[in-house]
Amino acid sequence: MSERDDPVTIGRRVQQLRIDRGLTQRQVAEPAYTPAYISTLEAGRVRPSDGALRHLAERLGVGFEELATGRPAHLITELRLQLTGAQRTLATGAAEAAAEGFASVLAQAEAHGLVGEQADALLGLGESGIDTGDLAAARLYFERAEEALARVAAPLPARVPAIRGRAVSHYLGGELRYAVYLLESTLDELNRGGLHDPDALLLLYASVIGPYMDMGAHARAAQAAELALALAPQVGDPALVARMHRSVARTLLAEGRIAEADASLGKAAELYRQLQLRTELANCHWMRGYVYAQNGELKRAEAELREALAMLSAKRAALYSSQVAVELADVLHRRGKSDEAAELLHEVLSDFSAERGALHSAAAHRLLGIIAEDARDPEAAEEHYVRALSLLERAGAAGDLADLCRLLGDLLRRTGRVEAALDAYRTGLGHRTAPGTTTLGPAPAQPPL
Incomplete structure (x- = not known):
């Protein structure tokens, strides 16, 4: 009450x-x-x-x-019904339509002072913003959600989706180090404080893999992937079960059985959250594909990366899927499928810019440069390398910068521009890091699995 x-x-x-x-x-x-x-x-x-x-x-x-x-009868239940509807819409990839649903709930919740429903609606608007690429708006929504939860003294596990949303919006905007700080500090606080909430931990571990990889912290990325997979909930088809619970809730509500309707809606909301977690788990398959690729097991790597792409809807999470697409293109190239790889990379570049998906665009240009070199087109290769270098310098991706400077230096040396090659090598040395490490602090505490 x-x-x-x-x-x-x-x-x-x-x-x-x-x-x-x-x-x-x-x-x-x-x-x-x-x-x-x-x-x-x-x-x-x-x-x-x-x-x-x-x-x-x-x-x-x-x-x-x-x-x-002063709240109309059954208002909270109706708002929860609208929230699960918007979450379902978002899970199908219709982010703009979902945002309209979340915005409607937010307006009603604010009018009646319902802080919990406000926070859920703000989280939904943030997730919608990430899916559409409006990262600045998404970040503001996540910050507002965190502030709303803080006002009602919500425990840390309840605030994790908002913190994770902030971190992802910073990461996709090219602020890798701050994104890792947010995720690692929250993981550390959860594990050291004995707050071993599986859903919260899974969400954080799955989300930190991408920033780790882009910063060259491969060992930490691999460990995060294994921890996430160990925590992963086992569900059948959560979308079907969630739909069933929403239908049941409507029936119960019509019969005046409010408490039972609320319980059914709670189950539906949890399943939609698991759907979002399942999307996050695509990062874990991507990580496994990366490990297989590093070990030369290219066929297994391709299978894992294709699985990762399949877990990301064609309409949903474009910023995430581009990262997997670039990794898959690398494996395809190494398997002799360069034309298919180049086609995949050009699709990635058609969707992103320096302000949106900079790291993924840089990775695509880097690989296109390698493909151009193999095709004996040094001018095209140099153009791609220079574009990638500019994008990575803005993002501060040290590990990738060092590797790219080496590639550019080798190309310049082979084309007779020795001084320019030396400059590229010197730049690369300034960004060099040991394999599997970064200048980050100690790794966060681990859960007792």
């Missing part, structure tokens, strides 16, 4: 409802109360008991909750 409004507000509400219905104070009061009591209550000079409010609600033809709080 939500906390009721103050006596003055309730008194005004009772008076307005009574006048709207053309009732006298005596008609509202009898038989349990006196007109004088109703007059005192309407003036806000007495705090009505639950029994008095129930009597008045019956006489005025409204629900107890609406009279006590």
Whole structure:
């Protein structure tokens, strides 16, 4: 039960409802109360008991909750139903339509002071922003969600989706180091504090893999992938089960069985969250594909990377899928399928720019440069390398910068430009890091698996 409004507000509400219905104070009061009591209550000079409010609600033809709080009957349940609907829409890839649903819930929740529903709607708007590539807006929504949860003293596991959303928006915007800081510090706080919430940990471990890889911290990325897969929930087809729970909730709501409807909606919401986690687990398959590729097991690498792409809807998570697509293109190239690899890379570049997906664009240009070199087209190769270098310098991806400078230096040396080649090598040395490490601090504490 939500906390009721103050006596003055309730008194005004009772008076307005009574006048709207053309009732006298005596008609509202009898038989349990006196007109004088109703007059005192309407003036806000007495705090009505639950029994008095129930009597008045019956006489005025409204629900107890609406009279006590000003919220329409079943509002919270209706908002939860709308939230699960928007989450379902987002899971199918229709991010813009989902955002409209989340925005509608947010407006109603703000109007009635429902902080929990506000936070859920803001999280949904943030996820929608990530899917559409509007990273600045997404970051603001996640920050607002975290602030809303902090106002009601929500525990850390409950705040993890908002923190993770902030980190992902920074990461996709090219701010790798800050993204890793947010994710690692939260993991450390959870594990050291004994808050071993599987969903929260899985979300964080799966999300930190990409930034680790782009910073050259391969050992940490591999460890995060294994921990995420160990935590992964085992579900059948969560979309079908969630749809069933929403249908059941509607039936229960129509029958006035509010508590049961809320429970069914809670199950549906959890399944939609698991759907989003399943999308995150594509990163783990990508990581396995990367490991296989490093070990020369290219056929197995291709299978894992194709599985990762299959887990990402064609319409959903384009910024994520581009990263997997570039890795798959590398494997295809190494397997002698350079034309297919180049086609995949050009698809990636058609969707992204320096401001949106910079790291993935750089990786695509780097690989296109290698393919151009193999095709004996040094001019095209140099153009791709220079574009990639510019993108990586902005993002501060040290590990990739060192490798790219080596590639560019080798190309310049082979074409007779020795001084330019030396400059490229010197630049690369300035960004060199030991394999599997970065200048990050100690790794976060691990869960007791």
